[in-house]
Every structure is written in C-alpha cells, then in structure tokens.
Amino acid sequence: MxxxxxxxxxxxxxxxxxxxxxxxxxxxxxxxxxxxxxxxxxxxxTELPGNVIPVNLANQLGVPAADVEGTLIKPIGSSVQKDEVFARVKTMFGLMSQSAKSPANGVLESISSVTGQVILREPPMPVEVxxxxxxxxxxxxxxxxxxxxxxxxxxxxxxxxxxxxxxxxxxxxxxxxxxxxxxxxxxxxxxxxxxxxxxxxxxxxxxxxxxxxxxxxxxxxxxxxxxxxxxxxxxxxxxxxxxxxxxxxxxxxxxxxxxxxxxxxxxxxxxxxxxxxxxxxxxxxxxxxxxxxxxLDGPILENQVHASAEEGLKAGANVRVIRQPYFGKLGTVVSLPAELQMLETEAHVRVVEVEFGDGSGKKTLPRANVEMIET
Amino acid sequence: MTLPAKEKILSILATDCGSTTTKAILIEKRDGEYRLIVRGEAPTTVEAPFEDVTRGVLNAIMEVEELAGRPLLDGDNIIHPQQGNRGVDVYISTSSAGGGLQMMVCGVVKNMSAESAQRAALGAGAIVMDVIASNDSRLPHEKIRRIRQLRPDMLLLSGGVDGGTTQHVAALAELISAAEPKARLGAGYELPVIYAGNVDARELVKERLEAKTALTITENLRPTMDRENWRPASDTIHELFLTHVMAHAPGYKKLMAMSEVPIMPTPGAVGLIMQTIAALEKINVVGVDIGGATTDVFSVFGETFNRTVSANLGMSYSVSNVLAEAGIPNVMRWVPVNMEEVDLRNRIKNKMIRPTTIPQTLEELMVEQAIAREALRLAFEQHKALAVGLRGGQQARTISDMFDQTETGATLVNMADLDLLVGSGGVLSHAPRRQQAALMMIDAFLPEFVTKLAVDSIFMMPQLGVLSTVHDVAALQVFHRDCLIHLGTCVAPVGSSKDGKDCMKVTLTAGGASRSAEVKAGDILVLPLAVGEKGTLRIGLDRNYDMGAGKGKDRAVEVTGGVVGVILDARGRRPFSLPADPAGRVACLARWNKALDIYPAY
CATH class of the missing domain: 3.50.30.10 (Phosphohistidine domain)
Structure with a gap:
C-alpha cells in the first residue's frame, strides 16, 4: 500500500x-x-577558553620580529594584569626605554618570532549546564x-x-x-x-x-x-x-x-x-x-492513541493541513492516489485525499501540505 | 555495489539529496540510447525524527519503483546488478543536504589571495561562510572570535605568491591556532584545514596548525600575481568533504556504502554540466540553480568558469532571508494582485517554517514566483561581483581599454555577450507553465540583445553531472534528449523611453514564412517559433534603443525556437523599471502576463 x-x-x-x-x-x-x-x-x-588578544610587540616596541622574545620581562605562560608592563626594550644606549602594557588580565600564551606577535589569553569563562x-x-x-x-x-x-x-x-x-x-x-x-x-x-x-x-x-x-x-x-x-x-x-x-x-x-x-x-x-x-x-507521573488526558508519526502517511491516518487554502483543518486520509494530479496552479503533484471532520467533505491536497498528527 | 563495464550498463539510478527534497531518476538504455524513464521524489530526511539521509533516498526510490512499475529495492538495499526486470546496474548520488559544505576561507589580501581562495572553495561546491583577510577591516580579536563562532566544515588558508613574504601567512595561521576552531559536525574530530598558499610558508603553517587541526597541504592556488591554480585545492576540498564532513552527517556513511561512485556536492555536479554545455557549443553560458536553502550561479565566459553560491537565498529555508535582503517593495513589485504587506510577510514566513509545502492556489504560486525573481536577481548581483578578472596583477592595457574605462577586477559577466541562460531548481523546473520560468529568468537577469533561454526539465542536472564522471555518453544522451528544455530566444534592446513610444519593428523569417510585429516601449510580445527551428529576425530600432550595433541601428539576428518562442522584450534596459503605485504595478504585470500567457485567468 x-x-x-x-x-x-x-x-x-x-x-x-x-x-x-x-x-x-x-x-x-x-x-x-x-x-x-x-x-x-x-x-x-566547564571553562570556556578566554578571549584571545594578539599584541604586535614588534610594532609597539619598534624591534624586528625575531628579537621580540628578548624584550619579554615576564616569560611565556605567566599571568599578567591589565596595564602591567610585560615587555620592554632599551634604546639610545640604554638611555631610553619603551615598554608594552597588557591590554587585559590574562596569560601570555605564545610568541612568534616570524610575526612579532604575542598572544594574550584572557581568563577562562565558567559555563554550567x-x-x-x-x-x-x-x-x-x-x-x-x-x-x-x-x-x-x-x-x-x-x-x-x-x-x-x-x-x-x-x-x-x-x-x-x-x-x-x-x-x-x-x-x-x-x-x-x-x-x-x-x-x-x-x-x-x-x-x-x-x-x-x-x-x-x-x-x-x-x-x-x-x-x-x-x-x-x-x-x-x-x-x-x-x-x-x-x-x-x-x-x-x-x-x-x-x-x-x-x-x-x-x-x-x-x-x-x-x-x-x-x-x-x-x-x-x-x-x-x-x-x-x-x-508527569502518568497520562493526563483520556482517549489518547499514542500512534507514531514515523509510521508514515496511509489511509486512515489523521492529518492536519499546513498550507492555504485549508490551513489548520483536521481530517482523515481517505486515499493516496499513485497518479499525479493537477492543482489550481496547474502543477501536477502527488496528492492525498482527505475527509475533513468539519463536514466540508473530501478534498484533494498536495501530500506535501499535510502533516501527521496523533489524536 | 561494484561498477559494471560501461557497455554492460543498462540502467542507472541517480539521486540528489537536496536540503528540502530528495530526487531520484531512473535512466535505462532502450533501443541503443539512454533515456530518462521516471522521476520520483520525497522529503529529505536529514532532520528528526529520522536523522538519516537514506530514508529520504529510499522513499524517493520507492516512488520511482511505483511509477516505473518494477522492483528496485530489496528491503533497504538497492537490487544490483539488474536482473531481468529487477534492480539497476549503477547507483550514484549528489548531495547538498545538511546545509551542504560550509567553509571559511582565509587569505592575506582581500582582493587577491583571499578572493582566489573564495573562488576555489566555491568552485568545489562549498558555501563560503566568511572570508578572513589580513587586510579586512576587523581587528585580530574579532577575527579570532568569528573563526571560533562559525564552526565551519572546513577551512581553506591561502596567501602569498610562491617565493614571496611568509610573515602574513604565519600571522593568519597564528590567528587560526589561537581560535582553536571546532568542526560543525562531530565534536570528537579535528577541523580539516587546507593550506594552499606560498610554498615557502608551509613549515611555518605546519608548526602553527598541525597539532590543533587536521592539516592538509596542497599547491598554492595563487602561485603568481597573474595566475590562479585552484584545481588542486578544489580537489582536496572534495576529498576532505567525503572523508571528513560527509562521514559525520546523519546517514551519510550508509549512503556512501550504497554507491561505488563518490558522492558529489550538488553544485560541483551542476558546474560540471554547465562547463560541458559551454565547451560543446562554444558559447557563453550563465546557469542558475535555485534551491531551498541556496542559489548557485555559474558562468562560463570564454575560457573562464566561475561559480558563486548565495548561501541564504533560496525558496524554502532561506525564503524569508530573500525578503529581508530584497525588502518588501522589491518583492511586492512582482506580485500581480493587490496584497497587503502583512499578508505577504505572513505567507513568506509560513513557507519558511514549513519549507516542504507547495503552493496549492494560484495566488500562492504568484507569491512564490515573485520572491523567486528577487532571489535570482540578488544571487546574480553577488555572482557578478565575484566573477571578476584577477586583481593585483599587471595587465597590458590598450587605448581602447582606457576609453572603455575597464580595469583589473571588472566583472567578467557581460550580458551583451551572453548566449545561453539556463535555469534549474524547483521553482524554475517545476513552474506549471514554461513561460513562467522564461519570464522569471528574464525579469531577474535582464538579458540584453539576443539570449537563448532553457530550463532543466525536471531538475536533473545534478544527477547528470555526477553521471558524466561515470558514463559520459549516457549523461550527454539524457542531457540532450530529456534534460534541457529550450524555451526560445529573448530579444531585448538596451535603452528606454516612455511607455507606448516606438521601440522596435521586427520581421521574423523562418521556414519560408515571414511574420511582422511592432513592439512599443514598455511592452513584451511573443512570436511563436517551434523547438528546433531557427529563424532570422530583422529588427528596426527606434533611436533610443541599441541592439549591439549602436543606437537606432537596425540589425538582423539569428533566433532559436523553443516551447515559448521568440520573446521580444521592449520593457527597457538600463534602466528597467516598474510602476511604483500598486494599481499601476498590478495593471502593468497583468499586461505582461497576458502577453506571455503566464497564468490561467485570474
């Protein structure tokens, strides 16, 4: 069938x-x-890893990328506070110095000698379910x-x-x-x-x-x-x-x-x-x-048939229309004709014949426009 | 299922698992020729309660069984090889279900390597969720957050020409590493990352990404400024799509076991067919495949193939986004009846939440076809913006280039040079009247001068695309005989004047007979010319219009017949416009609809 x-x-x-x-x-x-x-x-x-903030030390301190590691005054893996100086370079024969401050609280995660970047990771965020x-x-x-x-x-x-x-x-x-x-x-x-x-x-x-x-x-x-x-x-x-x-x-x-x-x-x-x-x-x-x-401890309604929608659409199944012009109407499947049938739009589609419970009689609808319901 | 020798293949079953519907076709060899026998379809079942794509596949095959009147299934297994009246010799499938292949691409320069990477991903059939470039306007931490949030199926990293600087690529790799990206499907596996950039940066990328991602290194997709080489990257994407992404989507392991032929992403398969048409007939082609979730546009101009996918423009899942992107006035301008905004909005949203339903009344069909025009128009706009010449390279420029104001990076899609416009996808292929598909395509793409129009008869290009990799003869035979429906030719002069003023006087000569007609500005008219017939159209133009020879210059052009005929479109180009007031709009659309016999009386 x-x-x-x-x-x-x-x-x-x-x-x-x-x-x-x-x-x-x-x-x-x-x-x-x-x-x-x-x-x-x-x-x-769990704890979500904190946000990551890349800090381009090479640019900030004006040193080649390969030299940035030597400017760190706190090693990779250290915690830093917001505005804490974590890297410094001396110029002009040590007379002047330039320093880099941490933009946020976090941990110095890694440093790159290619890009001159330090990755600062903010503290983890706790997540509960x-x-x-x-x-x-x-x-x-x-x-x-x-x-x-x-x-x-x-x-x-x-x-x-x-x-x-x-x-x-x-x-x-x-x-x-x-x-x-x-x-x-x-x-x-x-x-x-x-x-x-x-x-x-x-x-x-x-x-x-x-x-x-x-x-x-x-x-x-x-x-x-x-x-x-x-x-x-x-x-x-x-x-x-x-x-x-x-x-x-x-x-x-x-x-x-x-x-x-x-x-x-x-x-x-x-x-x-x-x-x-x-x-x-x-x-x-x-x-x-x-x-x-x-x-709940048990069924709350009487006369419920716990049929499964997974059984598929077949004659006798209870359906609801989910598109105009019969949107929302309830009915029972009378038959599922195998042949394609023409709609008002002139499209030829697979249809289902449904008898509506409100006395309006039998209507032919696209199969795609009905959904199975449990009564 | 093992593949029999080509000459022994008598029957082929092919499915395409779309985001909304799974389509199955049965092809059989009859009298020495491969022909389409029947087609079936069923809702795609990637979603609950089944969460197994093969349920939809089997349901679609059951419909084919029923319509063909012969058994193809033994329980949940496809009977193979064919034994008498039972079973088939080959089973193949394409898929875009489960959201298709979703990728992120990263490149150093937005308009250069990042754009090339985007084209490579799109060419392989992916949806590009975002393009990260070193020089896009976002701050590094914003890029990291974006990579983390999006959870793509795969990430493509490119950047730098071979031998160039490696620093920027390394910086991108560091961003990706810091984001620790996770794959969309399957919590337990590492995100596939493909590196297709400067060869000198491979080690740097390996150091940064190998431990955190499933890294694959392939050839540079932009080895020099003036050359793209995205085939190796595309091939790698396809391979990883099968081994990583598909293997984690609901039911795909079973589907892959059902077929000996690798499952191809639907757009990849359609792209193959589009390129085949362009190559065979030596023409410029634009193709569009409008689906439930996405709209793909393909173009072949000269030797250049481009594909774009508009991830959120479609007719079911994405229908509401078409409204959001186009705006109510743009959608409403195509609705040929009086309708309140509240009503139009609710109809579109109801389609969004029940994406598998179909229009039962004429008014519902009109609304769907109105929104389809906007989805197609927007997708084509996006395509034109990406199908551009390579930017960044040096080009020899002639004096005429300077007068034409052409520049590197100009769109390759020139409507005046377009020979054939092909439409595919449910709303075009299943339009109850073929002239509806023709007018939707004309309204959305606004072809200029002389353009042939065709639609995929029953939306089978994806299946034929994958079939062409197994049995090219069968694919081409079915393509020519059963797939492509020639709608006819659109003749549209460029220019405009007030409605009712002169535009063109034409004489169509075909098969020894001649027929003349006059088309006034603002009108559209059809001259019948049957499928397979060719004719000569002599066009006398008003001085405000151009057919490629200059304003007011008469022309004679060859036109090809089709199920609709020769469509003479004098509604104007550059600009094309519709009346803004509702009553004027409804009257105007009614006139055009009547001229092309678009709808039954309404």
Missing part, C-alpha cells in the same frame, strides 16, 4: 523523552548515571554532559524565539481561537508560561515582559509584529539566542491562527503545572523546533 513520510510536530500527553545536556567544550560531569535530578540541578561544568527538566540521568557522556530521561507531556511548536526557561503554565484564554486581552497580564503571571490564544502582538509581548512572564505560547504572530519586537527582519530561521527577556513559542504559524485543538486540550490539562520551555528553532540541517516539556 502506498504510504509516504510526512514530517509532523509531536504533541503528546505522555511519552518518554530524552534531553541531551551537553557542554560546548569538554569539561566535568557532576552527576552520575541513575541519579534523580531537578530541572535546576547543575549537571556539567543544568538538567532543564526533572528526571533521571540515563547516560553520562564522559567529559561532555548527560542524557536526562523523563516521562510526561511533550509539545512541539512550529516556531519560537528566546532560549530555555521555566515556569508555571497559566491559561489566559478558554478557547483556542480566543485572543487574550492585555489586561490579563497582571501580577499573577510573574514567572509564568502564559498561553494567550490565537494571536500575540508586539504590544502584548512587551507588556508580558513588563509583567514578568517567562514565556508566551500563542497560535500565531504577524511577521510585522515579530519584526517590530525583535527590531530586525528575521532572515534565516535560526533562533534561540535572542535576549528579549521572554521566550515565545508559536504553535501554528504566522497570522491569526487558533491553537490546534489537541494542543490546546493538552495545554489546558497542564494548567498550573511547572513546565520547561525552549524557543530555539532551527529549520535547517538538524531541525530543531521550540518545545514545552512537563514531567
């Missing part, structure tokens, strides 16, 4: 998930396999980090900005198509991950920052608002490094978009629970979507 691989976003109330927590450079792992950790536990630590979610250390990657295993709810969004954060999930709307009024951003949202409905504006985001919310979850955002919020036009979808004071997770896309029913139902069930959120998105090699994680 015909089937096809269609990527889909994962939204599930209970699954085992693994979170890799890795240092950017090799360092020390502080926890052991099997250890139970909280989201705040520091699991690994926390566990991000409550769970158990499943594996230790020696010197690099750990894999944390946890069970619970997992929601992938389509796009986000801002890095990892945590907070109590708070629903500001009661239906997926509602848009939260800014007045709902009162003192109670401080430190919370707020779910704001079908749309979030630039103004709303700025008010959410003022109110101290840690993250905002919305169905859609206008690109114009995103640009106004960030202060620049987002070119390539590689995000997560923004330091806006809040993390934003968009579940559906750009524009006014009601949050998908099943996503909304799950968010509602998580109301009041502490969740971990990451807005980092990378829609290129090694795709990364923004996520909400919430460790």
């Amino acid at each position: 015909a089937h096809a691989y269609i990527p889909g976003l994962r939204v599930t109330d209970y699954m085992t998930f693994e979170v890799e927590r890795r240092l950017p450079l090799k360092g020390r792992v502080l926890v052991q396999k099997g250890q139970v950790v909280t989201a705040e536990t520091v699991v690994a630590r 926390d566990a991000y979610v409550n769970g158990t250390v499943k594996d230790v990657i020696p010197d690099e980090g750990v894999t944390i295993e946890a069970k619970g709810a997992f929601i992938q969004g389509i796009f986000g900005i801002g890095g990892e954060t945590r907070g109590t999930l708070k629903m500001l709307v009661s239906s997926p198509s509602e848009v939260a009024a800014p007045e709902k951003l009162d003192a109670s949202v401080k430190g919370c991950v707020v779910v704001v409905g079908a749309y979030v504006s630039n103004d709303f985001l700025n008010r959410a920052i003022q109110a101290g919310a840690s993250a905002v979850v919305a169905g859609g955002i206008d690109d114009k608002d995103l640009r106004d919020f960030l202060g620049y036009d987002l070119g390539v979808a590689i995000t997560g490094h923004e330091e806006m004071g809040i993390t934003v997770l968009v579940t559906e896309g750009f524009g006014h978009m009601p949050i998908a029913e099943r996503t909304f139902r799950l968010l509602k069930a998580l109301d009041g629970k502490v969740v971990s959120v990451n807005g980092a998105t990378q829609i290129r090699a090694g795709v990364m979507r923004p996520e909400i994680l919430c460790p």
Whole structure:
C-alpha cells in the first residue's frame, strides 16, 4: 500500500523523552548515571577558553620580529594584569626605554618570532549546564554532559524565539481561537508560561515582559509584529539566542491562527503545572523546533492513541493541513492516489485525499501540505 | 555495489539529496540510447525524527519503483546488478543536504589571495561562510572570535605568491591556532584545514596548525600575481568533504556504502554540466540553480568558469532571508494582485517554517514566483561581483581599454555577450507553465540583445553531472534528449523611453514564412517559433534603443525556437523599471502576463 513520510510536530500527553545536556567544550560531569535530578540541578561544568588578544610587540616596541622574545620581562605562560608592563626594550644606549602594557588580565600564551606577535589569553569563562527538566540521568557522556530521561507531556511548536526557561503554565484564554486581552497580564503571571490564544502582538509581548512572564505560547504572530519586537527582519530561521527577556513559542504559524485543538486540550490539562520551555528553532540541517516539556507521573488526558508519526502517511491516518487554502483543518486520509494530479496552479503533484471532520467533505491536497498528527 | 563495464550498463539510478527534497531518476538504455524513464521524489530526511539521509533516498526510490512499475529495492538495499526486470546496474548520488559544505576561507589580501581562495572553495561546491583577510577591516580579536563562532566544515588558508613574504601567512595561521576552531559536525574530530598558499610558508603553517587541526597541504592556488591554480585545492576540498564532513552527517556513511561512485556536492555536479554545455557549443553560458536553502550561479565566459553560491537565498529555508535582503517593495513589485504587506510577510514566513509545502492556489504560486525573481536577481548581483578578472596583477592595457574605462577586477559577466541562460531548481523546473520560468529568468537577469533561454526539465542536472564522471555518453544522451528544455530566444534592446513610444519593428523569417510585429516601449510580445527551428529576425530600432550595433541601428539576428518562442522584450534596459503605485504595478504585470500567457485567468 502506498504510504509516504510526512514530517509532523509531536504533541503528546505522555511519552518518554530524552534531553541531551551537553557542554560546548569538554569539561566535568557532576552527576552520575541513575541519579534523580531537578530541572535546576547543575549537571556539567566547564571553562570556556578566554578571549584571545594578539599584541604586535614588534610594532609597539619598534624591534624586528625575531628579537621580540628578548624584550619579554615576564616569560611565556605567566599571568599578567591589565596595564602591567610585560615587555620592554632599551634604546639610545640604554638611555631610553619603551615598554608594552597588557591590554587585559590574562596569560601570555605564545610568541612568534616570524610575526612579532604575542598572544594574550584572557581568563577562562565558567559555563554550567543544568538538567532543564526533572528526571533521571540515563547516560553520562564522559567529559561532555548527560542524557536526562523523563516521562510526561511533550509539545512541539512550529516556531519560537528566546532560549530555555521555566515556569508555571497559566491559561489566559478558554478557547483556542480566543485572543487574550492585555489586561490579563497582571501580577499573577510573574514567572509564568502564559498561553494567550490565537494571536500575540508586539504590544502584548512587551507588556508580558513588563509583567514578568517567562514565556508566551500563542497560535500565531504577524511577521510585522515579530519584526517590530525583535527590531530586525528575521532572515534565516535560526533562533534561540535572542535576549528579549521572554521566550515565545508559536504553535501554528504566522497570522491569526487558533491553537490546534489537541494542543490546546493538552495545554489546558497542564494548567498550573511547572513546565520547561525552549524557543530555539532551527529549520535547517538538524531541525530543531521550540518545545514545552512537563514531567508527569502518568497520562493526563483520556482517549489518547499514542500512534507514531514515523509510521508514515496511509489511509486512515489523521492529518492536519499546513498550507492555504485549508490551513489548520483536521481530517482523515481517505486515499493516496499513485497518479499525479493537477492543482489550481496547474502543477501536477502527488496528492492525498482527505475527509475533513468539519463536514466540508473530501478534498484533494498536495501530500506535501499535510502533516501527521496523533489524536 | 561494484561498477559494471560501461557497455554492460543498462540502467542507472541517480539521486540528489537536496536540503528540502530528495530526487531520484531512473535512466535505462532502450533501443541503443539512454533515456530518462521516471522521476520520483520525497522529503529529505536529514532532520528528526529520522536523522538519516537514506530514508529520504529510499522513499524517493520507492516512488520511482511505483511509477516505473518494477522492483528496485530489496528491503533497504538497492537490487544490483539488474536482473531481468529487477534492480539497476549503477547507483550514484549528489548531495547538498545538511546545509551542504560550509567553509571559511582565509587569505592575506582581500582582493587577491583571499578572493582566489573564495573562488576555489566555491568552485568545489562549498558555501563560503566568511572570508578572513589580513587586510579586512576587523581587528585580530574579532577575527579570532568569528573563526571560533562559525564552526565551519572546513577551512581553506591561502596567501602569498610562491617565493614571496611568509610573515602574513604565519600571522593568519597564528590567528587560526589561537581560535582553536571546532568542526560543525562531530565534536570528537579535528577541523580539516587546507593550506594552499606560498610554498615557502608551509613549515611555518605546519608548526602553527598541525597539532590543533587536521592539516592538509596542497599547491598554492595563487602561485603568481597573474595566475590562479585552484584545481588542486578544489580537489582536496572534495576529498576532505567525503572523508571528513560527509562521514559525520546523519546517514551519510550508509549512503556512501550504497554507491561505488563518490558522492558529489550538488553544485560541483551542476558546474560540471554547465562547463560541458559551454565547451560543446562554444558559447557563453550563465546557469542558475535555485534551491531551498541556496542559489548557485555559474558562468562560463570564454575560457573562464566561475561559480558563486548565495548561501541564504533560496525558496524554502532561506525564503524569508530573500525578503529581508530584497525588502518588501522589491518583492511586492512582482506580485500581480493587490496584497497587503502583512499578508505577504505572513505567507513568506509560513513557507519558511514549513519549507516542504507547495503552493496549492494560484495566488500562492504568484507569491512564490515573485520572491523567486528577487532571489535570482540578488544571487546574480553577488555572482557578478565575484566573477571578476584577477586583481593585483599587471595587465597590458590598450587605448581602447582606457576609453572603455575597464580595469583589473571588472566583472567578467557581460550580458551583451551572453548566449545561453539556463535555469534549474524547483521553482524554475517545476513552474506549471514554461513561460513562467522564461519570464522569471528574464525579469531577474535582464538579458540584453539576443539570449537563448532553457530550463532543466525536471531538475536533473545534478544527477547528470555526477553521471558524466561515470558514463559520459549516457549523461550527454539524457542531457540532450530529456534534460534541457529550450524555451526560445529573448530579444531585448538596451535603452528606454516612455511607455507606448516606438521601440522596435521586427520581421521574423523562418521556414519560408515571414511574420511582422511592432513592439512599443514598455511592452513584451511573443512570436511563436517551434523547438528546433531557427529563424532570422530583422529588427528596426527606434533611436533610443541599441541592439549591439549602436543606437537606432537596425540589425538582423539569428533566433532559436523553443516551447515559448521568440520573446521580444521592449520593457527597457538600463534602466528597467516598474510602476511604483500598486494599481499601476498590478495593471502593468497583468499586461505582461497576458502577453506571455503566464497564468490561467485570474
């Protein structure tokens, strides 16, 4: 039977998930396999090598590159303080001298007799990685980090900005198509991950920052608002490094978009629970979507079928349309015709026949424009 | 899979793993000739949940199986050699998935060795993330930070002519050493660094980099001021791409095991085919391959081949960056319907976050084709800036050079000398009507005088490029018969005047019949001329226009037919402009679209 691989976003109330927590450079792992950790536990630590500052001694002291080593008054490997004299040369029969001061605190790392340069390395910067979610250390990657295993709810969004954060999930709307009024951003949202409905504006985001919310979850955002919020036009979808004071997770896309029913139902069930959120998105090699994680003791919703999107698209599969003109609609695959079919654009493409659940009947869509969902 | 003798090859399966889609084609020898049989495609699966490029490859092959009606796979293995109706004799692949090959290049002088190094990396099919030069405006610590941040797949260091000073190269090596650069994929392996500079500096470079990187030394790519020699560096890049980079990308070890033929970076394969066309027909060619993440431009003018890649101009992953770089007014000027800025922005961003979707409605198609024009235009601008003569060397200059104001480093891309413009990539190859591809290319590249236009029929140039290294006859047969679709000829005088004023009166004589037409300024018109036909076009020009013989001078030129025909473009060149007001713009685009029958009624 015909089937096809269609990527889909994962939204599930209970699954085992693994979170890799890795240092950017090799360092020390502080926890052991099997250890139970909280989201705040520091699991690994390292020191990033300090910034490097080349100092051209030959130019500064006016000596040939081959002679610079002889001008050092502190040997290579020594620590130096900012403005400390570390090299000196005497001229005019020793009557005059010229010296070089260190531009920063650091260590004299190396010297070149070809270029006359000294490499000064600033002190290392400590880097710590926390566990991000409550769970158990499943594996230790020696010197690099750990894999944390946890069970619970997992929601992938389509796009986000801002890095990892945590907070109590708070629903500001009661239906997926509602848009939260800014007045709902009162003192109670401080430190919370707020779910704001079908749309979030630039103004709303700025008010959410003022109110101290840690993250905002919305169905859609206008690109114009995103640009106004960030202060620049987002070119390539590689995000997560923004330091806006809040993390934003968009579940559906750009524009006014009601949050998908099943996503909304799950968010509602998580109301009041502490969740971990990451807005980092990378829609290129090694795709990364923004996520909400919430460790749980057991399934939180009833009637959940935990089917896997990896089984592929086939008759009977539940899908959601991810492009105009039926964007956001849910349906069931009726068939996957093998023959190419013509669209309104006159393009001939592989299609899928979908029966929509809203009674609007059977529609033919490009296979590329649907995603598998779990119900 | 072992390669059978050439004469025994009856079937070839070729895949190209793009950043968005994996394409598979089946070629078979029928009646003594190699022909394309079917084509299949599937989303590329470098990403989660599979993180294994071979899943997408197998899915695309399954589609080929289904369409060809014969088995090619036994589980996850390609059946080979061909046994009756089952399997194929050869399997080959190209790849640009996983972001392609991402490199940094370093050279001493920005406009000389650094630029040569950039051309060498691009020629090998890489994306150049940054060019570090001793004389660029950044401070040393800024360069070090940049090298550390970028995490390229590979670094190419050049600098100095042979026998020249070694100090600057040593300084660059010291910067790289201080940065302790890490490779993009695979935390545990050392970054491959290629040194292709002054031979006298090799030891100095070794001392500084051998302990910290996987250093390979090759011939100087700029041995003298007036000579580039980037082939050895390019070959080394290709070799390291296979042994280092590909081996660490998700699923590539498996993919490499599936094929006896080395996997080639997609742009390298397309470049091979472009050079083949130019050499065979002795013409100047510009080719473009617009992908999901990147747009590659290739040019062959005379003996000089150049390739550039615009790493962040593309139709899916990079679509939003086209908007960011071109700006809303430039994209909107090609949208032939009234649309609000908010709507246009959201449509483009939605494509960015769901890059594998395709337009289902006409309006969505129009938006994609509008943005494609800007992606192509920007990529071509970047190409013209890099495809330049060698800078820094002494040149014999004639009096005419002085009058022409030519200088060393001037672009080699001269639209007036261009013979053939070839388009490839999904948005051009899969445009529902061929005239859409023709007009997109004309609008973006603005060819002048007489230029033939062609598109890759179903985007198979990458596969044919790699096939040409294994079976040149099969590659050329399929290229001529099934790959290239001749669209026709674009005739565009240089000059402009007010819309509706006189521009040109033409008479096309072909096959014993003649047809005359008048094209007013601001208009575009098509005269049918079938594929394979040639004709003579006599052009009577208004005094404001030039067809290469001088302003107002009449000309007779040979034109070639195609599926679109002879396109007479009197919309003006230098400058070419569109009405700024939305209503005027929509009306103007509607008129041109109607003249070329671009879209169904809308």
